[in-house]
Amino acid sequence: MLEISDLTLRIGDLTLVQGLNLQLSAGQLHVIIGPNGTGKTSLLRALFGELPLTQGSVRLHGTPMTPHSLPSWRQGIGYMPQNTQLDLDLSALEVVVLGRLQRLSMRLSDDDLGAALEALQALDIAHLADRPVHTLSGGQRQMVLFAQVLLRQPKLMLLDEPVSALDLKHQMQLMEHLQMQTAAQGWISVAVLHDLNLAAQFADQLIVLGDGRLQAFGPPAQVLSSELIHHLYHVPVDVHHDQDGQPYVRTLRASPPREYLMA
Numbered sequence: 001m002l003e004i005s006d007l008t009l010r011i012g013d014l015t016l017v018q019g020l021n022l023q024l025s026a027g028q029l030h031v032i033i034g035p036n037g038t039g040k041t042s043l044l045r046a047l048f049g050e051l052p053l054t055q056g057s058v059r060l061h062g063t064p065m066t067p068h069s070l071p072s073w074r075q076g077i078g079y080m081p082q083n084t085q086l087d088l089d090l091s092a093l094e095v096v097v098l099g100r101l102q103r104l105s106m107r108l109s110d111d112d113l114g115a116a117l118e119a120l121q122a123l124d125i126a127h128l129a130d131r132p133v134h135t136l137s138g139g140q141r142q143m144v145l146f147a148q149v150l151l152r153q154p155k156l157m158l159l160d161e162p163v164s165a166l167d168l169k170h171q172m173q174l175m176e177h178l179q180m181q182t183a184a185q186g187w188i189s190v191a192v193l194h195d196l197n198l199a200a201q202f203a204d205q206l207i208v209l210g211d212g213r214l215q216a217f218g219p220p221a222q223v224l225s226s227e228l229i230h231h232l233y234h235v236p237v238d239v240h241h242d243q244d245g246q247p248y249v250r251t252l253r254a255s256p257p258r259e260y261l262m263a
């Protein structure tokens with residue numbers, strides 16, 4: 001369990017996150033949604049120990065995060081930040097193996113190499129193994145970085161917009177793999193997504209942030225409504241449900257301006 005209690009994050013006069021209380025369970029995929037600039041990245045950075053807590057506490061399986069315990073705290077976390085640059089003179093396979101090196105203090109075994117190759121194969125990117133990462137496309141780099149965090153075998157997985165550069169097939173591949181491994185390995189996974197339908201399809205729990213505050217928390221079928229989405233994004237939408245009761249969101253266009261109709 002990840003327990004976030006009364007969490008407030010401030011930088012100078014700016015409040016990024018205010019009075020957040022959440023309990024996130026092992027084996028569940030939590031997806032954070034919310035408008036731009038509403039505190040999603042700041043929350044992930046704070047959970048990774050990159051942004052100091054102004055107020056409140058965070059505990060992972062009972063262990064509190066403290067400034068002194070940050071190195072060991074981070075060892076249990078797979079963190080994939082937004083827009084990571086990969087201007088390295090390393091192959092894709094070497095970048096994936098780095099996920100293990102951080103844990104094993106620079107010693108590498110055949111098992112580690114085998115696990116890295118397996119991760120590349122599971123994500124259908126084994127053909128990229130020997131390619132220098134600086135020659136890869138944005139989407140290929142994102143898949144390689146995902147393979148790297150998988151290799152950490154984290155207790156807590158923090159992914160900031162992990163599918164932002166991916167085509168439809170790779171979005172589904174990454175999310176399916178994340179959901180499956182989260183349940184199988186008992187990870188606590190937290191991913192930021194902007195695509196509400198992808199969030200609805202894969203989240204066990206949605207964390208809805210608006211203005212740095214928790215607006216809603218729960219399974220997508222309970223949380224997603226046209227009223228909530230309109231309140232958050234100021235865009236008219238319909239929320240429908242498929243035959244399994246899973247919600248999906250359709251944006252509605254305002255009527256075209258009169259001058260277009262007359263042209």
Ligand SMILES: Nc1ncnc2c1ncn2[C@@H]1O[C@H](COP(=O)(O)OP(=O)(O)OP(=O)(O)O)[C@@H](O)[C@H]1O
Nearest residue numbers: 011014015016034035036037038039040041042043
């Ligand atoms: N280091 C910083 N210094 C000053 N302001 C910051 C800093 N980091 C974030 N902010 C501000 O905090 C607010 C929340 O930013 P954050 O990146 O957490 O939002 P977000 O919800 O992840 O946005 P997006 O969807 O655009 O990625 C924004 O107003 C941002 O400008």
